[in-house]
Amino acid sequence: MWFSQTYWLNYKNLKPVRISWHKGLNVVVGPNASGKTNTLEALSMLCGWGQVQRGKLRDLVNWDSPGQARLYSQFNGEENISVVVSIQDKRTISVAGKQCSASTLRLHVPCLSFWSDDVRLIEGSPAIRRNFLNHLCATIVPLYARRLYDYRKLLRHKNYILRAGRYDDAVIKAMAPVAAWLWSYRRSIVDLLKVGLKEVSSHLVEFDFEVDIEEGNKDYYEDPLEAFYKSLAFFKKEEIARKVSLVGPHRDDLRITVKGRPAFQALSRGQRRKLAVAFMMASAKVVEYKLKRSPIILLDEVTAELDREGKEQLIKALFESNWQVITATADEQLGYIEDFPAKVWHICRGGLSA
């Protein structure tokens, strides 16, 4: 899928403008605070995702013109559809004139984004890697988001009971099938992610690395349901003593190593950024394998901290991906790379132009 035309009104600092996007690689160049992230955020919302930073929906409406913010897009590709997103105190989405949910829209237009903080995928806490996996799994199967929500609700309840100094087998019984489902699904996606990483990383990273999922204190048993019960039995005393739930998908992590060492120790910042981008591109491959649709890729400040060679490698890899990629950068020199294979857009004070 790809954005063919967009139009926005009253969205943050963005000036109303009709844009006909290039089907391949697009680069939005502009100084700080010009509206690059806002542009990518508006595009991401048109694909059914939420705000980049937590806050009220009302904060997305232009401060000087209270009312509604409206985003429009025509998508082409595996399907030709028009999408309208209206934002005020709540968000409403319509696809081809009919109201629909964000998760349904995400299935029509799979979109993966990489925000400047996502470089922490390699060096940050396990929660960041779990979020990455959750985002990918939910893009492919909307039911995943529902199961995750149910699991988190049960987990909160279990922790509440543990804090009260009790242990409740009924909660465990309710949690077990959901935990087993999440573990199985995550593992199948990580297996595909490894295939995707093999395909994309040779163009992007010059070092070998290993990836695997580390399931939250799970003992090895073929059947994940059995593994959940057996691991819980093993950790029961410790859970009661520490008053916290220690076994389950909420403790999962993606183990990323280079020559047996954690990647965050073994790699420079630029290398970590390249590896994070490789993960993002590999996840786009997974979406393509599973949904049989080309994903749209949104990248914010992805070339920061890369040397000239790294930037050229990345641009080449993005160009050759055959996906629609829209990337934003403050790096004015990027557009001047020789034979630059992208459509360059300029943004200044919220006004986007060719």
Ligand SMILES: Nc1ncnc2c1ncn2[C@@H]1O[C@H](COP(=O)(O)OP(=O)(O)OP(=O)(O)O)[C@@H](O)[C@H]1O
């Ligand atoms: N609701 C709003 N109405 C009007 N302006 C807003 C609103 N919300 C945010 N802004 C402004 O949008 C401006 C641009 O933000 P954005 O994050 O897109 O910049 P950027 O081009 O990505 O900058 P940087 O290169 O520094 O990351 C900010 O200066 C912010 O004050």
